[in-house]
Amino acid sequence: MMWLAYGGVFAAFLATHSIPTRPTVRARLVAAFGHAGFGLGYSLLSTAMLLILIRAAAWPDPIYLWPTTLWAMEATKIGMALVCMWFAVALGHANPFSFGGSRRKSFDPERPGLVRLTRHPMLLGLASWAGLHLLPNGDLAHVLLFGALGGFALLGMRLIDRKRRREMGPEVWAETLRRTRAAPPFAGLTLADLGRAALGLVAYMALLHLHEYFAGVALV
Structure with missing residues (x-):
């Protein structure tokens, strides 16, 4: 039931x-x-x-497909700290290719920030969140939950690519992407991003302490 x-x-x-x-x-x-x-x-x-x-x-x-282990829980905690910092930095960068990011900044393909690494920083973060939570949650209900959410995030990348290519026009989309990929790997990352990453770490600590209340599992 x-x-x-x-x-x-x-x-x-x-x-x-x-x-x-x-x-x-x-x-x-x-x-x-x-x-x-x-x-x-x-x-x-x-x-x-x-x-x-x-x-x-x-x-x-619960129907367990794999057991919960201490190493999986610790790996998830460490990984989620990085994911929270990733989200915080991604929100500060303009991104014409996907959702999320700053709407107050114009996108400079010569200084793309995290968009140089992936067109979809927010969706990659969501997929990482789901994948990390699969490690310690091997029961069927949670595997279905996090597996589906991670799959939706990955599928969303393809769907948004189609939408943005149509909105921007194939030629503009392709040229903007070419210039973005040609930029140096860390072009556009600034000291302000270090501050955003620090705020992401603060948000992670808050989520760690509040996890019991919104997810039902105490982590600290």
Whole structure:
């Protein structure tokens, strides 16, 4: 019975996250609440559904595919510190190729920052978050959860590539990408990014202490 409840929450999660891909539904919501209202409301809804889904993964009786080990838990903690710093730096860089990043800055392909390493820093961070959480969570419900979320993040890279290429135009997209890849590996990274990374580390410490409350598992 709890598997059915978990499946229902998973279905609701997928349904709510499909809203941006349904032009008619999105248009009606934007018309009713405005772009800012829709963005804020959708962000709150998607975050709430993710937290509910994470808690729901603990409902079914566990079916272990691999055991939880101390090394896996420690590796996840270390990896998540890096992921949080990665997210913080990525949010400070303009990115014409994907979602996330600063909207107050214009993109300079000669100084692309993290975009030099990947067109999709935020999605790569999400995929890394999911992959790291698979290490200590070998029960079937959590494998389905984090496996699906990681897969969605990787699939999203291809879908957003198609969308951005269409929006920018194939020639502009290809030329911008060529110039971005031709930049030195760390071009565009500044001292301000060190500050952002430090803030990411502070956010990681807060999440570490709050993990018990939103995920149901104490880490400290």
